[in-house]
Amino acid sequence: MVSLRQLRYFLEVVDAGGFSAAAERLFVAQSALSRQISELEKALQAVLLERSSKGVTLTPAGRTFVTEARRVLTELEGSIALTRSVARGEQGSVRVAHSSSVPFAGGLPVALRAHLQANSGVTVEVSTLSSEQQQDEVEAGRIDLGLVRLPVLRPAPSLVCETIARERLLLLVASDHALAGVASVSVAALAAEPFVSLPHRERGGLSYRVAQLCQQHGFFPRAAAATSRKATLVNLVAAGFGVAIVPESLAALAGPDVRRVALDDANAESEVALLRRRDAGGLVVALADALAGALKAP
Template sequence: MSPSLKQLRYFVEIVDAGSFSLAAERLFIAQPALSRQIKELEGMLQVVLLVRKARHVETTLAGRAFHEAARRILAELTEASAQARQVERGEQGTLRLLHSSSVPLTPACTAVLREYQSAHPGIGFEVSQASSEQQALEIAEGRADLGLAREPLLRRLPGVDVDPLYSERLELAVSSAHPLAQAGAVALAALREAPFVSLPHPDRGGLSQRVAQCCQESGFYPRAAAAISRKLSQLALVEAGFGVALVPASLKRMAPPDVRFVPLADAGCDTRVVLLSRRDAAPAAAALADSLRAARLAQ
């Protein structure tokens, strides 16, 4: 059996006050009740903590050690309680933000994070990558707070809101040695026989699924290259000459030096980024979600 917090507070108050009578006055309890609590505490610990003198009490060697530990425990409890209240009010804690590899953290996005953190100095960020479906699952199960994903999402989870943020054009990524590298624009139909370094996963949405949708609207399904990837590494495969890729314009700043981007002549070849969040999000996460919705993140 362990001492109660009440007993710790009573003991510390007696030592700080120097007497049972003064401590009883400060605690607004009867002195006999206070004495009984300390007697029970000493019996539980099987040590003598206090020695009564004529007008004051003195701590034994064990009492002095116990007093230091008790004060530390009470101080840590007070701090923990304050932190819990701050987290509940959205003033302190860590927000976990996930994003797809095809949704880079653009300067506009990081500017929102910087502005939010400046206004909420007790809030930190933990940022990592995950697929669209994994983001939704992590948020639904409370392991993440917000997600930045690309449509389509193949599965919607209860309790997870999906809000559109912005759309951007898809562009053709080719190596600098590719015949289309210097083209002013290219029609999707011209890519019917081109090897694509990214193909959709049957159980995942996101960029690869959107690319396949666009190709199917032009009458064909993308043909697989000898090496494929659904991650940002597909641009390295493009640079190496394995094939082509359709990617959002925002990935240009992350592309290897020998990758060229060619606009698509077809209308409607765009991709939309959405924000994933819990419907019952904590105040801090809800406030950041509002900031992201209000910002022009496509810049």
């Protein structure tokens, strides 16, 4: 089997014009250098160099091999440089997913643009997945970073889950709803209201957090005739199906047919976290830091 050392030694002999000069350049014994070249020729089953008192001359096979050897080493050096650049967070591709309750809006795209402008060799692919799906995909290496709405019901010990933001929760109602004109309301006053988003029995996230708040006041959210755990819940509120409790970032996307009402409850808050593998490289960590900086509250 041909080794990289043999390739480098062979090219040094060619460039130096002989074994003695090449051995001096490489700081190795001439006998060791000669042995490596002999083993290379044996592995290739071809004579590469004709030796004489005047030095060495490439055989036809040697002239072919010297071109290929230079190409292999050049490509290897390029791969090493690329790998080091990726490890430093300077070059490569990062796959990011976010929960629909963590809109990729506001400061996030601004921070992403600034990061990519400062790191021209980096590209990013953004998709939407539930918090639990993100956890599975990050573990499997199919995505690199996840933006999730806590709680995650079954946190994976192999992942880093860093809380990066805390948001106030607001009530969304249709513009013709009885609560549309009030400045604030308590969660306790919503016991009879139909909710357009209910928690999934196997998933955490926003709807689970809302259910926690409701249960603290002795009731479980009553289901509206149409429900959704996605951002489409805003459209269901606008259509008059029921109410929703959402974070400020999601409420900001609501149109003129929806009213935002403050919640009196001091603990009416929700947290956003970043998910990544513990062994994530510098490319991923650098982007994670940039996105976290966009959301972290002072």
